[in-house]
Amino acid sequence: MSEQRITRGRSVSALACCMGVGLWLFLSLLGASPVNAQPTEADLEAGEQIYLQRCAHCHGVEGDGVGASTDVVYPKPRDFTSGVYKFRTRHETEEGNWLAADSDIARSIREGLHGSSMPGWETVLSGQQIDQLVHYIKTFADVFEEDTPGLELSFANEIASSPESIARGKEIFETVFECHTCHGTDGRGNGEEALAGLEDDWGYRIWPANLTKPWTYRGGSGRRDIFRNISLGIAGTPMPPFADPDPMAEARETDDPEEKQEIEALARELQEDTWHTVNYVQSLWTYPQEPEVKATLTAKRVDGALPMSPDDAAWQEAPVNYYPLVGQVIQEPRLFASMTVGVELQALHNGEEVAFRLVWDDRTESAPGESEEMETYGDAVALQFSSKPLSGMEKPYFLMGDASYPTDLWYWRNDPGDAVLTRTQGAGTFQADGNAGGLVSQGQFDNGQYRVVIQRALQTEQTDTEVQFPIGAFIPFSVTGWDGSNGEFGGYKRTVMAWYNLYLEPEPSKAPLYLLLVGIGFGLIVEFSALFVTRKNHG
Amino acid sequence: MRLSIHLKSLLTLLVAIFVFSVVVPFVSAPIPGQLYGWYVITTLFVIYLYVSSSEASWEEFISPVRQLLLARTALMKPLRIVVFIVVPLLCGWYFSTWAAGGSAPPGGLRVIHPTPPSSVNFQGKQLVLQDIPVSPIRKDEAHLAEHIENGRIIYYENCFFCHGDALQGKGHFAQGFNPAPADFQASGTIAQLSESYLFWRIAKGGPGLPSESTPWDSAMPIWEDFLTEEEIWQVIAYLYDTTGHEPRVMDHGGGEGGGGH
Numbered sequence: 001m002s003e004q005r006i007t008r009g010r011s012v013s014a015l016a017c018c019m020g021v022g023l024w025l026f027l028s029l030l031g032a033s034p035v036n037a038q039p040t041e042a043d044l045e046a047g048e049q050i051y052l053q054r055c056a057h058c059h060g061v062e063g064d065g066v067g068a069s070t071d072v073v074y075p076k077p078r079d080f081t082s083g084v085y086k087f088r089t090r091h092e093t094e095e096g097n098w099l100a101a102d103s104d105i106a107r108s109i110r111e112g113l114h115g116s117s118m119p120g121w122e123t124v125l126s127g128q129q130i131d132q133l134v135h136y137i138k139t140f141a142d143v144f145e146e147d148t149p150g151l152e153l154s155f156a157n158e159i160a161s162s163p164e165s166i167a168r169g170k171e172i173f174e175t176v177f178e179c180h181t182c183h184g185t186d187g188r189g190n191g192e193e194a195l196a197g198l199e200d201d202w203g204y205r206i207w208p209a210n211l212t213k214p215w216t217y218r219g220g221s222g223r224r225d226i227f228r229n230i231s232l233g234i235a236g237t238p239m240p241p242f243a244d245p246d247p248m249a250e251a252r253e254t255d256d257p258e259e260k261q262e263i264e265a266l267a268r269e270l271q272e273d274t275w276h277t278v279n280y281v282q283s284l285w286t287y288p289q290e291p292e293v294k295a296t297l298t299a300k301r302v303d304g305a306l307p308m309s310p311d312d313a314a315w316q317e318a319p320v321n322y323y324p325l326v327g328q329v330i331q332e333p334r335l336f337a338s339m340t341v342g343v344e345l346q347a348l349h350n351g352e353e354v355a356f357r358l359v360w361d362d363r364t365e366s367a368p369g370e371s372e373e374m375e376t377y378g379d380a381v382a383l384q385f386s387s388k389p390l391s392g393m394e395k396p397y398f399l400m401g402d403a404s405y406p407t408d409l410w411y412w413r414n415d416p417g418d419a420v421l422t423r424t425q426g427a428g429t430f431q432a433d434g435n436a437g438g439l440v441s442q443g444q445f446d447n448g449q450y451r452v453v454i455q456r457a458l459q460t461e462q463t464d465t466e467v468q469f470p471i472g473a474f475i476p477f478s479v480t481g482w483d484g485s486n487g488e489f490g491g492y493k494r495t496v497m498a499w500y501n502l503y504l505e506p507e508p509s510k511a512p513l514y515l516l517l518v519g520i521g522f523g524l525i526v527e528f529s530a531l532f533v534t535r536k537n538h539g
Numbered sequence: 540m541r542l543s544i545h546l547k548s549l550l551t552l553l554v555a556i557f558v559f560s561v562v563v564p565f566v567s568a569p570i571p572g573q574l575y576g577w578y579v580i581t582t583l584f585v586i587y588l589y590v591s592s593s594e595a596s597w598e599e600f601i602s603p604v605r606q607l608l609l610a611r612t613a614l615m616k617p618l619r620i621v622v623f624i625v626v627p628l629l630c631g632w633y634f635s636t637w638a639a640g641g642s643a644p645p646g647g648l649r650v651i652h653p654t655p656p657s658s659v660n661f662q663g664k665q666l667v668l669q670d671i672p673v674s675p676i677r678k679d680e681a682h683l684a685e686h687i688e689n690g691r692i693i694y695y696e697n698c699f700f701c702h703g704d705a706l707q708g709k710g711h712f713a714q715g716f717n718p719a720p721a722d723f724q725a726s727g728t729i730a731q732l733s734e735s736y737l738f739w740r741i742a743k744g745g746p747g748l749p750s751e752s753t754p755w756d757s758a759m760p761i762w763e764d765f766l767t768e769e770e771i772w773q774v775i776a777y778l779y780d781t782t783g784h785e786p787r788v789m790d791h792g793g794g795e796g797g798g799g800h
Contacts, residue, residue, distance in 0.1 A: 053781075054704070057695035068695040073711075117699070117711045124705045293714070296644050326715030329700050330744075330760040336700070393645070395755040397746065405755070474644045498717035499756060501644040512635040519634030523627030534608045 039135035047136025063140035074337035083141025087219040091150040091245035099149040115216030159275040169280025187211030187284040188448030190363040215290040291322040299347035301505040306355040310451035318346040325495035366484030377484035380413040385467035400424040430491030474501040555582040674734040690777025716758040730784040
C-alpha cells in the first residue's frame, strides 16, 4: 500500500518535471526570452561585435543601410539611423513616433524578412546574442532614448474564417481600407498606385506585397502578422496603419454611458473588420507556403485535341508543378534584383502533340520605351530543351547551352505574342527572334498574371537538331523569364532555374493488372503450401 | 513478467524501425529507401534466428500459425477463411502498386569533390596547385586581418545570393539551383578541402568541373572572369575564418582528400 503511494508520488513529480521541461522547451522554441530592458556596457560591446561580423555588409558600419551588398539586393537593407522598423506590435507614440518594441526587433532578426535577402539568424545566433544585437542597433537612432514604444496592439475580437467573413473582408478590402489601390483587385501587388510608382521613405522604388504568395510576406504570414500589418502599417513604406492608436481615449472622457457604448462598439467593429480582411487576404493564397520543387513534370496523356486557351477547363486535369525563378547572377551582366518569384508549369499530350501552360505573376505589363527613367523591354518567357538527343547523363549547360550542346528555346513575348523557336549556344548567342518552328501559342496578361500555352508536335523532321519528345522518357527542361520593366532582356538579364525532367505519360499500362493477379497467385501458393506441409506433419 | 515470444519479436521490430526512421535521420541523415529495406530484412532475419534458436521457442512461435491452419474450433474456422482471402489480396495489391510507382527520373550519381587538375591556367598565368600547399596570403601575416575583411566584402558583393549570410548555402537565390549551393558550415565541404582546391573550384566554377560532376547543372560562376587572384585567396580566407574550419594542408605527394563520394 505505502509502496504504491511512493510510486505514485514519484510518478507525479516525474510528470511535473516533464511538464516543466516541456514548458521550458515550448517557451524557448517561441523565443520568448525577454530582452533585458537595460543593457550593460558589455552587452553593447558584444552587440557591436556581432553587428560588425554579421550585419554591417548590408546595413553599413554606421547603420545607415549602406553596405557592400546594398546596391545588389531588393528590397534595400534598412537604415537603422532612422529608428524606423517595418514590423512592430506597438501603436504610434504620443510624440508621433512608430517605435518597435525590443521583442519586435528581436523577432525580425530571429526569423528574418521572408522573401528578402535578410535571413533568419536563429540558426546562427543565440537568444542572448540577438538581444545584445537589438540593444546595439537601437544606439544608431536617438529616438529610442527620447521616447518609449507606444501601446501594445490588441488582437481581440478575432473572427474565424468563413465564406461570409471572406465576403465581408473583400468588401472592406475594396471599399473601406481600399487595399486594392496598391495590392490590386486579385492581390498580386499590381494596383494603380503600385504601377504609378511607390517609394519608401528613402526614395527607393518599392512594390506592394503580392498577397497570393504568403511565403514572400516579409513580416510573416500568420493571422496575427497580417492583422498587425493592416492595423499598424509597415513603417518606412507607403503601407498605412488602419487601427486607432487609443480607441478608448474618447470613451474615457465622456460620462454619457450611451456615447461610451457607441465608441466601444465602433472600436470593436474596426477590429472585426480587420479580422474579416485577414480572412479575405488568406483566401487569396495560391499556396499556404512555398511549394516543394518536384523533380519531374508529368505531361498527362489525354485523348483528342489539346487545349489552346490558357483558361480551358482541360488544364484542371494536369498536375501543376511550381518552380522558383531566380536572378541570373552567374554571367556578366548579372541580374541581382529580380522581381519574378516563380512559375507554375503544366503539360498535357495526346500521343501526337504536347502542350505546356506557364503561369507567372508580373505586376507590370511591360513594353519597350514605356519609362523615361530606365530602359524597358517586353515581358517574355521561354521553355528550354536540349536541341540534340541526349545519351548518358550529359546535358547542355543550363544557361542556354554551348557550342557542342545547343539549346532550343521556345520563346514567347507579350508583343507580338507568338512563340518562336530560337536556338542558342550560350547566353551570348541569344536572339530574341526565330522561326515558327512548328510552335503554336496563345497567351494573355490578366490583372498581374501571365498565362501562356505553347504547343508543338511531339516529333519533327529535324530529329538530330531539334528537341523530340519520346513518350515514357525523361526529357530535361527548364524555364527562363524576362520582366521587361525591371530592365530584363537578352541572354543575361533574366530569371533562371535549374534543369528538371519532363515525363510524357505512356498509355495506361496493363502491368498493374497482371501483377495484381500474380500477387494473388503468390499469396495463395504460400498459404496452401503452408497448409499442406503443416497437415502432413501434424494432421 | 515474461513477455511472449511474439511480443518480443514485434517489439524488437518496432524498436528497429523507430531507430531507422526516426533516430538515425535525427542524428545524421535519412536512410535511402533501398538501404532501409535491407536494414529491415536484416532485422527480420535476426528475429528469425532468435525464435528458431531452440526447439521450444520455435514451437512457441509457430504454434498459433499451426492453430490457425489446423484447428477445427468455432473461432478458427471462419478466421482461417478470412485469412486465406485477405492475404492473397494484400499480396496482389502490393505487387500492383509496386508497378504503378515506376516513373522515377534517372538519378545520375554526381561526384561532389572531383580530383582537381594538377595545375590551372588563371587569367593566362599557369598555377601548379601542388606547389601551393597553403594560401599565399597567409605568408603575409601582418595583413591577414585586412585580407579577411576584404574577403568579407567580396563575399557580400558576389557570393551571398546563393551561399547565404550564414554560409550555409541558403541564400535568397539558392532555391533556384540544383545541385544546391555548398554549405560551408557543414563538415563535408571546405573542412575536407585544401585552399588551393577551393581556388580551382572558385576560379573555374561549374563549367570547369569534369563531366562526372555534371558541370552543366552547376550554377557556380567562373570567378576568374570577375575576381583577381588575390581577391579569390581573400574570400577563401574569409570562409575559413568565419566558419572556424581549418583548411586541409596538401602534402607534396599530392595526397589530397578530394576523391569522389
